[in-house]
Every structure is written in structure tokens, then in C-alpha cells.
Amino acid sequence: MKERKERKESKEREEGKATGEGGRGAARDALQGGRDDPWTAAWEVSRRKAVAVVDCRQEIPCDPCETACRKGAIRVGDDVCALPISEPETCDGCGRCVALCPGMAIYLIDRSADGGKAAVTVPYEMGEEPRAGMEARVVDGEGKELGRGKILEVRAMGGAAATLLVKVEVPETWALKVRGVRLRQMFIEEPEEVEGYRGTGDCLICRCEEIARAEVEKAAGSGFRSLAALRRASRVGLGYCQGRFCREPLREELARKCGRGVEELGIGSPRPPLRPVKISRLGGGDVRDTQF
Amino acid sequence: MALPAYECPMVVVGAGPAGLCAALEAAEAGIRALVMDENERGGGQLYKQIHRFFGSRHHGAGKRGFEIAAEMVEGCERAGVEIRLSSAVLGCFPGGELLVDGPEGVYLLRPQATVLATGAAERCFPFAGWTLPGVMGAGAAQTLLNVHGVLPGKRVLMVGAGNVGLIVAYQLLQAGAEVAGVVEAERGSRGYEVHLQRVRREGVPVYFRHRLLAAEGDEGVEAALVESVDEGRVRRFRVDALCLAVGLVPQAELAAMRGCRIAYADELGGFLPWHDREMRTSVPGVYVAGDAAGVEEASVAMDEGRLAAVAAAEDLGALDGARAAAKRKELLARLEGLRGGPTASHIRRARARLNAG
Amino acid sequence: MDLRVRRHPVLGDMGGGDEVTIFVDGRPLPARAGEPIAAALYAAGIRATRYSRGKGEARGPFCMVGRCTECAMTVDGIENVRTCVTPVRDGMRVDTPGVRRHGPARV
Amino acid sequence: MSEILSSEVVIVGGGVIGAATAYFLCKEGAEVMVIEADDLASGASGACDGFVSLQTKMPGVHLAMALESARLFPSLAEDLEVNIEYNPCGGLMLATSQEQMKELRARAKALKSGGLEVEMLSPAELKEYLPEVGKGIKGGSFCPQDAQVNPISLTLGLAQKAQEMGATILRGCQVENIVVTNNRVREVHTTAGNIHSRRVVCAAGIGSNQIGKMIIVDVPVLPQRGQILVTEQRDPILKCLVSGAEYLGTKANIPELLPTDEEAAKLGLGFTAEQTASGNVLLGSTREFVGFDSNTTPEAMNAIARNAMRFLPWVEDLDVIRSFAGLRPCSPDGLPILGTVKGVKGFYLATGHSGDGVCLAPITGKLLSELVLDGETSLDIEPFSLYRFK
Incomplete structure (x- = not known):
């Protein structure tokens, strides 16, 4: 059955159809404007040599792939948000872009070996150490396990705190789907169902003074109109942290209660000191003589 | 004896990307800035970031956060910028003085120009059990993990699938923790797709349209109750840590104390010191940059820091109008580029509103 | 419980060195030199740093940057020391302030 | 058109003096409206310490008044629902x-x-x-005999109790004008509307000078x-x-x-x-x-x-x-300014407490209530008259 699925995907590929989420179709969709589909080209070139596949689909401000490539095979251009364009023919498969892409969204594919196998190189930054010869779980972009693959090679690239490049051998049909290798299987326990949950709906809002939301609501309901007034009425935000953690939720609560916008309530009048300071320090006048 | 007070041309509050870039740019204009930071190390939030950064070559993109921080600190040293660490600015007064608590004692600074690059603070939201040990900000978890080498828990639930939540979830995995899931009330992530993909690749389930109801436990978190918004189904996740990544709030207190006009922009984190495109606040001689001027990316903070320094240098007479204009043009173009993509449309909207008044 | 990270794929060797000893409520606890008290405690699974003044609930580090004050403990006799921004010193005495009265009820 | 309101007595100021005056007036069954520009205790009453200090008073009428006030605190602590944290600690x-x-x-x-x-x-x-x-x-x-109290709780407690007894409290409401005809207060114009009232107590603290100007009286606060x-x-x-x-x-x-x-x-x-x-x-x-x-x-x-x-x-x-x-x-001599003003009937001053507001609030409220309702007071307040300064 697995084989049949792979055959089907292989057929789709030949027909130029999308190969699933994160596949060529998605890239083509993102790359509008009559530019060449780099995936198609990469796919072809990968028959001869290792080549980078740039799976960058969101126009975010980012260009390290361009500077990473010493061959000039990846271009972002003046618009830092533009999607990168790669030239598979120019790519020498060095893997620097794979290591330096902040999104970890570049891979090398190499189909030059025969026998229906492809070597895919993915970036890796997890704790379990990959070594050549090991078996790893191979996953797609959604984290779905495609199966197992043999690690062919592990190398480090990208500065002092390097990223590992893990080359894994997979069936050729997975070549464009593999997005990562996993060495650890997390024990993700299924969360248990809780029947008939009825919370009180109440909780502390001011951690320091231990004042519950209900108390704040009560004070707000009795007409206090500002954060300062609410503080006076309930001591909310007057504790050790000076409201640094309850200010925002309180303002939202009060705004809701008074039917006003948060912005109308204002930021208040913060007073020094912004951090606790010992009397001995605040009152000290002896400062070591320093040059300013 | 009264508080010692020192005159100086320029003080930058905050040694994060915005503050350090402001100091570097000021140094280029010949102004020796004094950078104050309450932390033991310079670099601000970059210091605890271990992932490679987005942005362009001008922002150190492709390098890891802590590497960029180290480079900027080194750059400051080379440029003769003094960074005063473990120095908290306790107040900023209408007269312009800054009250500092540092290793030298408590003293006053009287700068001609002040750049407020105080960054942002983690937003939090109250829920039943949020005071339990083991519930913490995602940023707090990140500090614990990447700076101190301690896991916040063995099994963690992340609340919020924005960039911070996704990045920290990934970093939890890197350090060896299990992430039981990422819970997000919205239909999709506000963060970058690549971050989402990375977390998913490691097998972490991301629960969209789910919200956190409560944390349970006695001496610390033992479980979290999560509800699916659409079905009303409640489930219990057994975890020993709960990280909150529900947004950041600009730290605008110093600006407010100083008397700067405060504006509001939901898209930028809430209240922030009003500023013009050149990063001048409503108070002459006071400038703002980075997350304190509205929460955005580190790369934006860097260019904003430089812009603020250009404005300060120009106002101090250290940079003539033509040179200032040229520098500004380049920086504004760069910022426009950083804010160009579809993920920044809300930022552009808020900025346009802010600039309009 | 041991929550220390010893080797990290990016940060490398994070050092397991427990070079100093602090005394938490009288009991010795190894700690890494220079790390904040709260980190040393957390690493050993000690998450409750104090019991709240009113309800006597357990509280622990929440912001790790010295802002929330939830990690404030009594250090060498001085009350309300923010342990997330105070480094350990050999022989330091750290005491948990407050009295435990109850934890929040299980929902 | 703004709403037409009316009240037997209007108190300008929701600080501790205004709240105490409202409380004592309500106890006597008066109809009271408190107008507060910001919120209760948002001025000096919300930004002071809780000293109910007797030994800092000037021997004479000042001390006598403080002693009377001090005697009222225990019963207030009993009567008010809010815990005013009254502590006779010395x-x-x-x-x-x-x-x-x-x-x-x-x-x-x-x-x-x-x-x-x-x-x-x-x-x-x-x-x-x-x-x-x-x-x-x-x-x-x-x-x-020195004692301590929570000034904010005291203010809120007095206001709340007054409210329970029927007082109306208008927050965020500013006085725009006080209308005087035939030498008598008739109306208070506010941002919440015009209020018919023949009696107005000015307990506006540092805003008293501003209020005084409306009836052409200089209140030196x-x-x-x-x-x-x-x-x-x-x-x-x-x-x-x-x-x-x-x-x-x-x-x-x-x-x-x-x-x-x-x-x-x-x-x-x-x-x-x-x-x-x-x-x-x-x-x-x-x-x-x-x-x-x-x-x-x-x-x-x-x-x-x-x-x-x-x-x-x-x-x-x-x-x-x-x-x-x-x-x-x-006030110029540090003593409160209490009492009527010449030429304007129905206008009363309860201001200028100069840092003694918390300590003297109960007695001030009581005396003002007597003055407004009966025209005379159980304690001679002549020494606190506005006209002592000229």
C-alpha cells in the first residue's frame, strides 16, 4: 500500500502536480510573476549533483541565504522581504545556506547515486547526536514521519556555534518532502478528557497583594474610574512588584467594566524607583569617583 | 552630602540591540554615549537568543542572537562606548536627570540627550493557578534555559504560538525538555511559518483555537487544563511547567516619568512614547528606539537605535543637516524594507497612524 | 529532580560543575559558581521560593529578570532578596520566607 | 441641554474632608451630593501618611480640635464598613x-x-x-494618644457610608461655576449638569482657591x-x-x-x-x-x-x-480655614488643613455638618475663620 502511494506521488510529480504540503506546488504558488520554478530545475539538476532546494514561502525580512552562498546561486535582491531565487546550475551543493538559513528551510537533494535513492541533507540542532550509519526518523514539513533513513554523513557548518548538516539516504520519491530527521521520540502523552469542567472563573489578578479578579470587578463596579483609583480602592498593584505584572490585565478588566477603551485609561503616573532600591543605597552619597 | 551628579552628552538606557546601535551610531558622529543596563551582560534579549536571526546583512542576520550581541558589545568597546552593566535607571525626571543604581552607588546623570531603549516586558494574563511555581513567562524560561542552563521543567506546555512561543518551544526541545504542545487561541500563528514548521517537525502538536483555562498543582504545576474554543472540550495536560508567550509590552515608564507624550498602538504592544519617524519623542532631547518604541523585530530595533542617534547627534550639533539626512534616508529605507512583507502589515498600519499624530 | 542542562547542541558544554554549596533552609545544595540563586534551586527541582503573605501559597520564579519579585527569599538574613538576579556565594544561607498554608485547590 | 439636578447640600471635593462632611451631614439626614473632579481620595488624601498626630498640634484651639477629632476615630472605625486600619499605637x-x-x-x-x-x-x-x-x-x-489610620480607606469608608445613607457621589465631575443671586448660593454648574443647591461646602483642598474665585472670594490655600x-x-x-x-x-x-x-x-x-x-x-x-x-x-x-x-x-x-x-x-498659618464667607450665604469653607486633613477630618466633618444645618457649632471655629488673615 505504501508502495502504491509512492507510485502515485511519483506519477503526480511527472505530471508536474503538487507533491503535498511544502511541495513544488506551494513553491510555485508563492513564486508568482513568471519566474522559473526553482524546484523543477533543482529536481532536474539533482540527478547530477547535490543541489540546494529553498523552501522559503513567506515574505519575511530575511536574506542570509544570499550572503551565505559564495557562488551567488541564491538571490534575494534589494527587497529584503522578497522570496529567494536559486539557480541550481550554479549551486555547488556546499550546504552553507542550509546551515545559515534562520528558518532552517533550505535542504540539499542529491539523486546522483543510482538505485532509486536520494541523499537529502537537512539542518539539525537537537541534543541527540547524529552519527553516520545511524538510522533516523525522517519527517516532512508537518512533522509527519515518512519513515526511516540511514544517516550517510554528519558535518558541522556555520560558525563557532555550528549547525549540523545531516545527510540521510531516503527513497528518491521522498526527496522533495523530507524536511528533518528526528533521533528522539518524545513521549507525548495524549491529554485526558475532563468531563463537566466548571471553573470558578475567578483567579488572582494581583499576585503580590493576592487580590482576586472578583474583588477588582467589584471595585470597578462601584464606580472607580482609573487604574490609580482602583489601586487606592483595593491595593491592587501596590505590592512589591508595583503592578508590573497585573497592570495590563487590570487595565483590560477595568476598560471592559467601564465600557471604555484601554487607551482611554492611560498609562498612569509611574513613579520612581523602577526597581527596588535599598534605603542605604538611595540615601548614600558616597559614589566612587568615576569619570563620566 | 547630596547625590552626586554627572553631566554627559548622551545617555542610552538599555544595552539591547537598539541601545547598542544607538551608541555605535553616536560614536560615529563623535559623541561618546554612556550606555546603562540593569543586566550583568550587554546585548539585551539577544543575549539569551540561541537561534539564527532574520533580517539582513546589516543586522547580523544568519548569526545567532548571542553572537550578534557579542559582536555589538565588542564594536562598542572598539568605538570607546562605555557600557555600564548592573546599572538600573530608577527614574527619569522632568528636569532630565536619570537616577541610577549601579555598582558605583546611586547617582544622577544629567545628559544633554537621552535615548530610551528600554525594550519590552512580557505580557501576562491571569488564570486560575497562574501563581503556581512552574508557571512562567516564555522569556523567563528562555533565560533559565539558555543563560543558566536549567530546564523550566521536563514536560512543558507553551501558551501562545507567536514567534516567541514557537522559538522558546524549539529551544526547550533543544535543551532536552519535552513540549507537550503549543496552545494558541487564534486560528493560526502570528509568527513566522518557518518557526511553526520547525516545532512541528520535532513532533510537537500545535493546538489552534485552544485556550488555557487553569493550572493545577500543589507546590508547583502538575497539569494544565486546556479548552478547545469551538467544541468546548476540556483536556488535562500533565506537565511540570507552563510557559506564557502572549505578547510583549513596551517599557514606557521612564518616558512617562520624563513627561513624554504617550501614545497607544495595540499592534505595537500598547502604550508607548509617541515619536516621529526620526525617533524623537515629544520632549526635546529625548529619543526612543527598539521595543520601547513599539514591539517589533531585533533588526528593526537596531535601525531605530541608529536613527535615534542620528537625530540626537544632529540636535547636539555633532552631525550637520546634510549628513544626518543622508544617514536617515538610508536607515528609513532599510526600515521600510524590514517592514515590507505581508507579516508586517499590522506594523505598517500602526506606524502610519502614529506618524499621522 | 535534576533539571540541569549539561550538554547543549548549540551552546555546547554548559558545565556540570557544582562548585559551591549554599544552604537552603539549612540543607546544603550544590550550585554552579556565579549562577543566580533561583537557578540553583530550580535546577534541583526546588520551585517554591516563598509562600505568599496572605494566603500562604507557594510561589516561584516567574520573570527571571528581577521584575516580578516572586522569587524573593531571605538571604544571609536579609529579607526580600530577588534570587533570580542574585548570584550564589559559597556558604550562602537561603531561607524560604512565609508559611505554607495551602496550595490552590485542584479543579 | 444638561440635566437639572438638585441637592440640599453640595460638597465640592471627594477627599477626606469632603467625605467626612458628607458622612456627618448624612447622619443628620441631610441630602448630600459630593462632586469630585477626579476620583475619591485622588488628591492629598490619597498621597499622605496615616499620622493622627496630636503632639504636633499647636497648643490651644488647634490641639483642642485635634483632641475632639481623635475621640471620634474609634467610633468611626466601628461604624464604617471599610477597615480604616485605625491603630492607637502612640x-x-x-x-x-x-x-x-x-x-x-x-x-x-x-x-x-x-x-x-x-x-x-x-x-x-x-x-x-x-x-x-x-x-x-x-x-x-x-x-x-497619637494614632494611625489608613487615609485612603478612611476617605473611601466615609464616602461609602455616606452613599449608603443616601449621598450621591459624582466622580469625574468638574465645577464650572457657582451661581450666586441675592447674596445666596443658588446653583452649581458642573460638567455633569447644573445642580440646584442653596448650600455649598468647599472641601476642594488645593483646588479651593479656584472654587473661591467663582464667588469672588480669595481662599489663600x-x-x-x-x-x-x-x-x-x-x-x-x-x-x-x-x-x-x-x-x-x-x-x-x-x-x-x-x-x-x-x-x-x-x-x-x-x-x-x-x-x-x-x-x-x-x-x-x-x-x-x-x-x-x-x-x-x-x-x-x-x-x-x-x-x-x-x-x-x-x-x-x-x-x-x-x-x-x-x-x-x-494656609498661611498652617491652620484650617473653616466657616462661612461674608456676603455669600450658603457657602462654607472646609479647607487649608495643611497636612492635618486626616487627623482633623472627623471633627471638621462634624463641625461643618453643624454649621450647615444649624448655623452654629459645638466648638468655636472663629479662630479658623477666613478673615483671620486680614
């Missing part, structure tokens, strides 16, 4: 020189003859009240800034109120008790310390005339902290978590 005033001791001794004598219990203590005898005092402390006076430091919460460490003789010196302008240090003199610095029910220690304070600027200043924060260590060296370990400043409504 108060200690410390001297830093023999000259100050001499002056305190002379004052103690005068206060005693006015009916106040005051006892002089040697440095050794101070130990009973304080674990440790500064090396320069030469002794002090202790008044067991100036804002005087008092800065206070708030420390972290601690288990009880202060058994009673503590102040320094210089506090009294700057308050009552007693030359012998003024601070000698130039900077302290400039700030009007006088030491006060109290620990509130929540455990915070409040350290004060300054007396500065800087207009309506209610910011705290680094100079004062530093001076207060330094001064506090002079008196109680052990406060050095306390963390300051906040500072605040209140603007006290100050």
Missing part, C-alpha cells in the same frame, strides 16, 4: 540635639496643660518603643508638596509612629526645631516613619512650595532616605519600592 518624636530636647520639653508642658498626655523619654527609655535609634538621638517625647518613600512589606517592626523634631519645626515653623542642614532646610525635610497595616514602611517627608508639581524628585528621595537612617539606622536594609508626593492644601 507616637514618638525624636530629638537630635539638646536644644531640640529643651524645646520639646517646653512644648510637652504646654500640650499637657491643653489636656494631652505627653511624656519625655531619655535615649535609654526609647528602647521600650524602638529596638535601636541613631547615635545622635538625644531622647524624645511620646504621646500615647497653596499646594505644599510632601514626598514620601514606601518600602517593601515587612513583618511588624515599628510599634508606633516615629517622627523627628524637625518635622514639627518645618510644619509649625518653629525656629528652634528647623533643620540646620542647608539642603534639608530647602526641602523642608522632617523625618516621619510609620508601618502600615499591610507592612509597608512609609518614610517622609518634605514641605516644598513648587506649585502643582506632584512629581517626586531624586534630591528629596535621597534626602529622605539619608535622614531616615539618621533616626533609625536599621531601615537601611529596607527596599524602597515606590515614592509618591501629595500636595497639601496649605
